[in-house]
Amino acid sequence: MSLIRKCTSTKPSSITVLNLLRESRCIKHLEQVHTHIIQKGYEQDHFIINQFISLCNVFSPDVSYATSVFEHVIQPNVYVWNTLIKGYSKKSSLVDCFVVLKQMRTSVNVIPDEFTFPSLVKSCSNVLALKEGEIIHGLLVRYGLDSDVFVGSSLIDLYGKCKEIEYARRVFDEISLKNEVIWTAMIVGYVYAGDLLEARKLFDEMPQRNVASGNAMIRAFVKFGDLSGAKKLFDSMPDKDVVSFTTMIDGYAKAGDMASARFLFDRSSNRDIISWSALMSGYAQNGQPNEAVKIFHEMLSMNVRPDEFIMVSLMCACSQLGRLDLANWVEHYMSQNSFDLNQVHIAAALVDMNAKCGNMERAKMLFEGMPKRDLVSYCSMIQGLSIHGCGSQAVDFFDRMLNEGLVPDDVSLKIILTACSRAELVKEGFRIFNLMTTKYSVKLSPDHYACVVDLLGRSGKLQDAYELIKSMPVEPHAGAWGALLGACKLHCDIEVGEEISNRLFELEPQNTGNYVLLSDIYAAANRWLDVALLRQKMSEKGLRKIPGCSSWYAFAALISFAIFNQSEHCISKKPRPRHPQPVKLNANRLVTGTLCGFDQFMNLVIDNTVEVNGNDKNEIGMVLIRGNSMVTIEALEPVA
DNA sequence: ATAGGGTTAG
Numbered sequence: 001m002s003l004i005r006k007c008t009s010t011k012p013s014s015i016t017v018l019n020l021l022r023e024s025r026c027i028k029h030l031e032q033v034h035t036h037i038i039q040k041g042y043e044q045d046h047f048i049i050n051q052f053i054s055l056c057n058v059f060s061p062d063v064s065y066a067t068s069v070f071e072h073v074i075q076p077n078v079y080v081w082n083t084l085i086k087g088y089s090k091k092s093s094l095v096d097c098f099v100v101l102k103q104m105r106t107s108v109n110v111i112p113d114e115f116t117f118p119s120l121v122k123s124c125s126n127v128l129a130l131k132e133g134e135i136i137h138g139l140l141v142r143y144g145l146d147s148d149v150f151v152g153s154s155l156i157d158l159y160g161k162c163k164e165i166e167y168a169r170r171v172f173d174e175i176s177l178k179n180e181v182i183w184t185a186m187i188v189g190y191v192y193a194g195d196l197l198e199a200r201k202l203f204d205e206m207p208q209r210n211v212a213s214g215n216a217m218i219r220a221f222v223k224f225g226d227l228s229g230a231k232k233l234f235d236s237m238p239d240k241d242v243v244s245f246t247t248m249i250d251g252y253a254k255a256g257d258m259a260s261a262r263f264l265f266d267r268s269s270n271r272d273i274i275s276w277s278a279l280m281s282g283y284a285q286n287g288q289p290n291e292a293v294k295i296f297h298e299m300l301s302m303n304v305r306p307d308e309f310i311m312v313s314l315m316c317a318c319s320q321l322g323r324l325d326l327a328n329w330v331e332h333y334m335s336q337n338s339f340d341l342n343q344v345h346i347a348a349a350l351v352d353m354n355a356k357c358g359n360m361e362r363a364k365m366l367f368e369g370m371p372k373r374d375l376v377s378y379c380s381m382i383q384g385l386s387i388h389g390c391g392s393q394a395v396d397f398f399d400r401m402l403n404e405g406l407v408p409d410d411v412s413l414k415i416i417l418t419a420c421s422r423a424e425l426v427k428e429g430f431r432i433f434n435l436m437t438t439k440y441s442v443k444l445s446p447d448h449y450a451c452v453v454d455l456l457g458r459s460g461k462l463q464d465a466y467e468l469i470k471s472m473p474v475e476p477h478a479g480a481w482g483a484l485l486g487a488c489k490l491h492c493d494i495e496v497g498e499e500i501s502n503r504l505f506e507l508e509p510q511n512t513g514n515y516v517l518l519s520d521i522y523a524a525a526n527r528w529l530d531v532a533l534l535r536q537k538m539s540e541k542g543l544r545k546i547p548g549c550s551s552w553y554a555f556a557a558l559i560s561f562a563i564f565n566q567s568e569h570c571i572s573k574k575p576r577p578r579h580p581q582p583v584k585l586n587a588n589r590l591v592t593g594t595l596c597g598f599d600q601f602m603n604l605v606i607d608n609t610v611e612v613n614g615n616d617k618n619e620i621g622m623v624l625i626r627g628n629s630m631v632t633i634e635a636l637e638p639v640a
Numbered sequence: 641a642t643a644g645g646g647t648t649a650g
Contacts, residue, residue, distance in 0.1 A: 050643055082644045118645045153646040181647040188647075215648040242650045250650065277650040309650050 017042055020328065021051050027059050032070070046077050053080065057087040063096075082115045089119040094129055111140075114148040121151070125158035133158045153185045160189025180206070184213040191220045215243045222251035242268070246275045250591050254280025258291070273307055280313040289317035293326070308339060308346055315349040319356040327357040342370075348377045355384025383415050391423020398432065413442050417451035426459045457487025462496050469594075478508045485517050489524075497521045511554055512543050521640035 019041065020033045030052070042048045049069065056066035066087045073080060081104045088097045117140055124133035138153060140146040144153075152175045159168035168189040175182055183206045190199035201216045203209075213333060214237045221230035234240070245268035252261035265271070265279050269612055276299050283292035296314050299306060306314075311334055318326050331350065334341060341347060347370050354363035366480050367373065368383050378401040385394040391430050398416045402408065408416075413436050420429030433452060434444045456465035465484050469476050481504050488497035501518040509515070515538050522530040538544070 047643060054644080077643095079643050086644070113644090115644045122646075134648090148645090150646040155646095157647070179647095184647045186647095212648040217648095219648070241648090253650095272649095274650050279650095281650065286649045307650095313650090 014042060014045060014048060016050055018051065018158075020050070021055060024055055024059075027065070030055055030059060030065070043072050046073075046080055048248065049073055049076075050079050050083050052089065053083045056093075057083070057090060061091070063087050063092050065186050076107075077176075078110050078113055078116075081107075081110060082113075085116060086119045089123040094123060094127065094132055097123060099130070100400060112145075113144060114145045114151055117145065118150045118154040121154035121158050125154070125161045130158075130162040130163055130164065133162070146171075149175060149177065149179055149182055153181045156182065156185040156189055160185065160192045163193055165189055165193040165195070179209055179211050180210045184210075184216050186228055187220065188216050191216070191223060196220060196224045196226075198427060209242065211237070211239050211241050215241075215247055218247045220250070221370070222247065222254070225255070227251055227255055227257070242270050242272050242275060246278050249275060250278040250282070253278055256286050258282055258286055258288060263481070273304060276304060277307070277313065278307045280310060281316075282312045284316040284320070287320070289320040292317035293321070300443065306337075308343060311339060312345050312349045315346075315353040319349075319353045322357050324357040324359060327359065328354050341366075344370075344372070344374075348374070348380065352380035352384075353375050355380050356387065358388065360384055360388055373401075373404070373406075375401070375409065378406065379415050381411050382412070382419060386415065386419030386422055389423065391419050391425050392428075394419040394423075395425060395428050395432070402435075406440060408436065408440055410442055410445060410448070414445075414447055414451060417448065417455065421451055421455035421458055424459050426455055426461070429455045444474065446474050449474065449476060450483050453480045454483035454487070458490065460491050462487055462489075462491060462493050466496055478504060478511070481507065482514065485514060489517050489521050492524050494521055494527070509521060509541065510543070512538070515543065515584060526531045 017033065017036060020029075020036060024030050024033060033052070033200075037043060037048065037052065052065045054070060056063075056069070060066060063084075066084060070076065070080065070084050076084075085097065085100055085104065088100050092251075101112075101116075101120065104112060104116070121133060122134055124130075124136065133155075137146070140151055140155075147150050152171055155171045159165070159171065166510070168186065172178075172182065172186045183202065187199045187202050190196075190202065199217070199220050203213065206213060214233065217234055218230045221227070221233065221428045227245060230248060230251055234244060245264060245279060249261045249264050249268075250266065252258070261279060261282050265275060268275060276295065278291050280295045280299075281422075281451075283289070283295060292313060296306070296310065296317075299310070311325075314330055318330055330353070334346070339346060343348065347366060351363050351367045351370070354360070354366065361382055363381060367377060370377060378397060382394045382397050385391070385397065394416065398408075398412075398419075413432070416432055417429055420432065422424070429452070437444065442448075449468065453465045453469050453476075456468065462484070465487060469480055469484060472480075481500055485497060485500045485504060487492075488500065497518060501514055504511070504514040515534060519531050519534050522528070522534065
């Protein structure tokens with residue numbers, strides 16, 4: 001820490017101060033050098049002050065320190081001004097930047113030069129401030145600086161990001177001596193404008209390419225879904241850097257091709273945090289949460305420090321796994337490693353993770369503590385409440401969301417309809433459905449209709465559901481019919497059930513689940529002949545009933561729950577009576593409705609009062625894991 | 641004499 005003592009063996013001079021500055025690695029060091037500068041009277045030395053402010057821009061979180069030092073300079077030269085402005089561009093608001101620029105322009109003996117503006121234009125482009133950018137462009141023309149390559153590339157970038165491709169092109173054409181950066185910025189501009197052809201044309205016309213231009217073009221191919229074009233270019237590039245690899249990995253991940261993403265990741269010689277992040281988010285977003293967690297551990301074992309992107313991906317994976325133990329560990333890890341839990345993305349992911357892993361109390365607390373609640377966080381809460389059987393609370397949150405002025409989208413509608421249907425809140429479901437179609441004009445998809453069919457079906461309004469499905473303005477998919485068939489099973493309606501089954505057998509002939517549902521309906525009505533006929537039909541088509549194919553941890557949870565309670569019964573071993581009894585309780589709804597406690601629930605299962613079928617086990621398992629953190633699943637091997 | 645700037649990745 002004691003920087004001064006280390007370097008003061010030589011005679012104090014400006015060289016010494018510069019050496020001290022060169023050795024500085026943090027604010028603390030700068031403060032020490034600062035006292036030195038004051039003591040030795042270098043406060044008016046432009047060269048030294050410029051270096052000093054430059055380092056403030058690196059180490060200081062805001063512009064306050066740089067500004068206070070700057071204000072002691074009586075006649076700052078253009079270098080010092082430029083460096084100060086760079087700091088403001090990086091760490092302050094656009095308004096403040098303009099204030100400083102104005103001060104610079106009105107001070108005597110200083111004229112802004114080509115170094116003054118690029119960083120300012122960049123901070124405009126960061127926030128898509130087109131108007132402010134145009135003001136600066138005007139100044140650039142007035143000062144005669146608009147044909148400078150540095151100025152030009154920043155302007156092209158700004159106009160490109162703001163989708164003003166014509167302006168960008170005009171700047172591009174005006175620059176007589178174009179370098180690779182100018183070309184690359186223009187290519188990226190066309191990509192923003194959605195014009196892959198023009199981007200490609202420019203790339204082919206470029207007299208000289210470098211890694212960045214190649215990377216930009218890979219990115220363009222990826223963005224327009226041309227993975228093979230991207231790979232071809234990638235393979236042809238003579239110099240590939242981390243960005244090249246990462247862009248390609250990210251491209252594969254976004255296209256859902258995790259095998260190729262992983263292959264490239266393993267082959268890439270130098271990886272950085274973004275390569276890891278691309279891979280992890282790929283696994284998390286393509287429904288492979290276990291792989292994402294594995295990657296995280298691999299990363300830690302290689303001493304790579306995770307950043308907030310990595311943590312968000314990890315939380316996303318955790319949400320899918322519903323593992324409260326992991327969720328708690330992640331939260332603890334983040335607070336131990338001084339992550340800012342109030343950062344929007346982290347806060348949103350935390351709410352989602354806690355909600356989906358069963359800690360609704362924590363989720364609520366985090367949710368209320370958020371500085372701003374957006375659609376996504378509301379959806380996390382609503383979905384969490386829905387999963388845990390708090391349907392009416394979910395509806396309350398939805399209404400609160402609307403009252404806050406947030407405009408619901410198709411995803412939020414799907415979530416709230418599912419919540420209503422689970423909790424049999426038919427009236428509420430329809431109120432929201434109608435509101436969405438009239439007031440908010442949400443675009444309805446077959447999924448939404450499937451939700452409403454499910455809503456009607458579960459509450460016993462089979463005919464209404466049937467009518468709706470027949471009058472849908474969009475083509476109903478198998479999910480909608482399936483929901484209705486499920487409702488037929490629930491309410492033992494043979495007539496409608498048969499009709500729908502036949503439709504489903506045509507729509508998805510390979511789905512044995514539909515046969516099983518119809519078979520269950522016949523069985524419940526003691527129509528064993530029909531059951532037999534159906535079985536025959538299945539085997540004729542070469543279909544076999546696949547017994548409960550839940551994921552292993554659902555089973556593991558059930559078993560470990562039994563072990564935990566020192567119960568000798570293990571429901572997976574307990575035979576259910578072959579002879580059908582009237583359906584008493586539906587396990588899935590019992591659990592999602594949390595009509596009883598877990599102990600009670602297990603007793604009901606063991607007494608066979610509750611029917612547990614293959615699909616239910618999965619959800620029951622999840623709920624058990626969430627409901628009782630003492631049930632650990634890691635101790636168990638996967639159940640085949 | 642010196643010093644300050646732009647493009648590509650999650």
